[in-house]
Amino acid sequence: MPHDRNQRRDDVIIDVKGLRNSFGESSVVHDNLDLQVRRGEILGVVGGSGTGKSVLMRSIIGLQTPDKGEITVFGEPTIGRDETEATNIRKRWGVLFQGGALFSTLTVAENVQVPLREFYGTLPRSLLDEIASYKVVMTGLPADAGPKYPAELSGGMKKRAGLARALALDPELLFLDEPTAGLDPIGASAFDELIRSLSRTLGLTVFLITHDLDTLYAICDRVAVLAEKRVIAVGTIDELLATDHPWIQEYFKGPRGRAAASTQEMHGAEVEASRHPTEVEANRTGERSQGGQADNNARGATHEATGTG
Numbered sequence: 001m002p003h004d005r006n007q008r009r010d011d012v013i014i015d016v017k018g019l020r021n022s023f024g025e026s027s028v029v030h031d032n033l034d035l036q037v038r039r040g041e042i043l044g045v046v047g048g049s050g051t052g053k054s055v056l057m058r059s060i061i062g063l064q065t066p067d068k069g070e071i072t073v074f075g076e077p078t079i080g081r082d083e084t085e086a087t088n089i090r091k092r093w094g095v096l097f098q099g100g101a102l103f104s105t106l107t108v109a110e111n112v113q114v115p116l117r118e119f120y121g122t123l124p125r126s127l128l129d130e131i132a133s134y135k136v137v138m139t140g141l142p143a144d145a146g147p148k149y150p151a152e153l154s155g156g157m158k159k160r161a162g163l164a165r166a167l168a169l170d171p172e173l174l175f176l177d178e179p180t181a182g183l184d185p186i187g188a189s190a191f192d193e194l195i196r197s198l199s200r201t202l203g204l205t206v207f208l209i210t211h212d213l214d215t216l217y218a219i220c221d222r223v224a225v226l227a228e229k230r231v232i233a234v235g236t237i238d239e240l241l242a243t244d245h246p247w248i249q250e251y252f253k254g255p256r257g258r259a260a261a262s263t264q265e266m267h268g269a270e271v272e273a274s275r276h277p278t279e280v281e282a283n284r285t286g287e288r289s290q291g292g293q294a295d296n297n298a299r300g301a302t303h304e305a306t307g308t309g
């Protein structure tokens with residue numbers, strides 16, 4: 001069921017204050033890290049390899065106990081809660097881990113049913129099957145994907161199956177760790193669109209870790225940048241570009257960043273043109289189909305350059 005879209009968009013859904021995480025004395029990953037995620041936004045989280053994006057996500061969802069700091073989700077503290085309280089909070093979010101993390105011995109439908117069984121115990125078989133079928137179709141998988149095993153699916157289908165499982169409990173909040181890694185450019189674009197459309201229709205808040213600049217440009221409302229053990233900046237891409245931090249400048253203004261920006265510009269022009277059909281008719285000279293090709297090429301170039309697939 002869609003969540004209440006009338007609630008204030010500036011409500012803070014995730015609030016991280018003064019977070020410190022370390023693995024041994026010499027390996028401090030986060031120090032005094034602050035971050036707020038607002039209701040209904042898609043927040044992209046970027047940073048160099050090893051800057052602690054996944055550890056941050058694990059801290060928020062309670063899989064990593066920080067040395068210091070406070071984390072609240074939906075206004076509830078998540079650290080140090082008893083099992084029942086923690087479970088009640090966990091029910092309200094879904095997680096797509098890096099690589100999908102499907103159980104290889106379970107079918108897609110059974111994978112989707114895992115959180116339902118975990119959080120609601122025994123449910124009638126017919127209800128479990130009905131919910132699984134609904135989630136499978138919702139994520140754009142063919143209806144006959146339910147009885148298939150992960151090994152029988154393409155990379156893109158595995159991601160969708162992982163997303164179907166993350167959506168099993170009708171979450172308000174979705175955590176996605178590098179969802180487009182390993183997908184070809186067209187598959188990655190389609191997955192971006194799926195996330196955006198689910199987020200809009202279901203009123204989801206999305207915490208999205210990515211190395212994919214196209215994803216940032218295409219679907220993120222704001223982007224948080226991890227560096228120097230903390231979030232050094234958070235804002236729209238334009239706001240980030242206005243900062244003078246060297247890593248941010250290099251990231252967004254380097255060749256990959258420029259390719260992603262021009263892809264997005266092309267998309268913007270196409271969307272604009274589609275709003276003015278008469279002009280489109282007048283200009284129908286094949287430019288758009290060339291634009292579409294360039295679009296895919298840009299994403300391909302970006303992926304090639306980043307090595308993120």
Ligand SMILES: Nc1ncnc2c1ncn2[C@@H]1O[C@H](COP(=O)(O)OP(=O)(O)OP(=O)(O)O)[C@@H](O)[C@H]1O
Pocket residue numbers: 023029047048049050051052053054055056
């Ligand atoms: N369980 C662990 N034990 C020891 N060190 C860990 C553990 N988990 C993470 N680390 C270390 O914490 C640092 C941050 O890891 P993390 O996976 O969060 O980085 P990341 O920003 O997500 O990187 P990438 O973009 O490469 O996925 C790394 O140096 C990693 O080796």
